[in-house]
Amino acid sequence: MQSRDNILSGHSVQPMEAGDLDEILEIEQASFPRPWTRAMFEGELGNPVSVSYTLKVRPEEGKEEIGGYVVLWVVHGEAHILNIAVNPKYRGKGIATRLLVVMLELMRRNLVYEVFLEVRVSNTAARNLYGKFGFRESFVRKKYYGDEDAIVMVLDL
Numbered sequence: 457m458q459s460r461d462n463i464l465s466g467h468s469v470q471p472m473e474a475g476d477l478d479e480i481l482e483i484e485q486a487s488f489p490r491p492w493t494r495a496m497f498e499g500e501l502g503n504p505v506s507v508s509y510t511l512k513v514r515p516e517e518g519k520e521e522i523g524g525y526v527v528l529w530v531v532h533g534e535a536h537i538l539n540i541a542v543n544p545k546y547r548g549k550g551i552a553t554r555l556l557v558v559m560l561e562l563m564r565r566n567l568v569y570e571v572f573l574e575v576r577v578s579n580t581a582a583r584n585l586y587g588k589f590g591f592r593e594s595f596v597r598k599k600y601y602g603d604e605d606a607i608v609m610v611l612d613l
């Protein structure tokens with residue numbers, strides 16, 4: 457099993473491209489009860505307010521894989537994180553943390569003053585992740601996911 461440092465050594469964070477979507481869809485389907493479709497990701501790639509990045513890892517010499525990805529909308533100084541997921545085999549190794557560090561730095565440089573997102577009440581891993589970055593649990597959107605409430609979490613930059 458790789459250590460946390462190993463999987464991130466040699467990684468890169470770069471804008472999402474159409475050629476990434478096959479791998480992304482596999483991770484997406486393994487990550488969410490209601491996964492996004494290819495058309496939804498394609499829509500984001502053509503959406504001028506959408507900012508989407510992948511983190512690519514090199515688990516072995518000559519091999520590159522998508523470790524995780526994130527999709528945000530940035531509108532009038534507010535960023536909305538719409539999607540973030542990590543390849544199940546690389547979870548718990550700091551990939552989401554690294555993606556968020558890079559995204560928050562990018563947001564600061566673009567004069568974003570507030571970042572928010574919705575998270576399922578039952579999603580302890582994600583709530584802990586955002587909590588580590590100082591996101592505060594602001595309010596509940598009842599039945600946001602149909603079957604479950606969302607907590608809206610907010611970070612002032």
Ligand SMILES: CC(C)(COP(=O)(O)OP(=O)(O)OC[C@H]1O[C@@H](n2cnc3c(N)ncnc32)[C@H](O)[C@@H]1OP(=O)(O)O)[C@@H](O)C(=O)NCCC(=O)NCCS
Binds near residue numbers: 547582
């Ligand atoms: C949530 C998710 C993105 C975290 O990605 P990750 O790369 O495994 O997270 P990291 O390794 O960077 O962990 C960062 C912090 O998140 C929290 N965390 C991550 N996995 C956790 C788990 N299984 N249980 C509890 N807390 C967890 C911890 O606070 C951790 O900090 P620590 O390592 O100091 O304890 C990943 O579990 C995932 O893809 N889940 C499915 C998709 C999803 O729920 N996305 C979020 C939608 S709002």
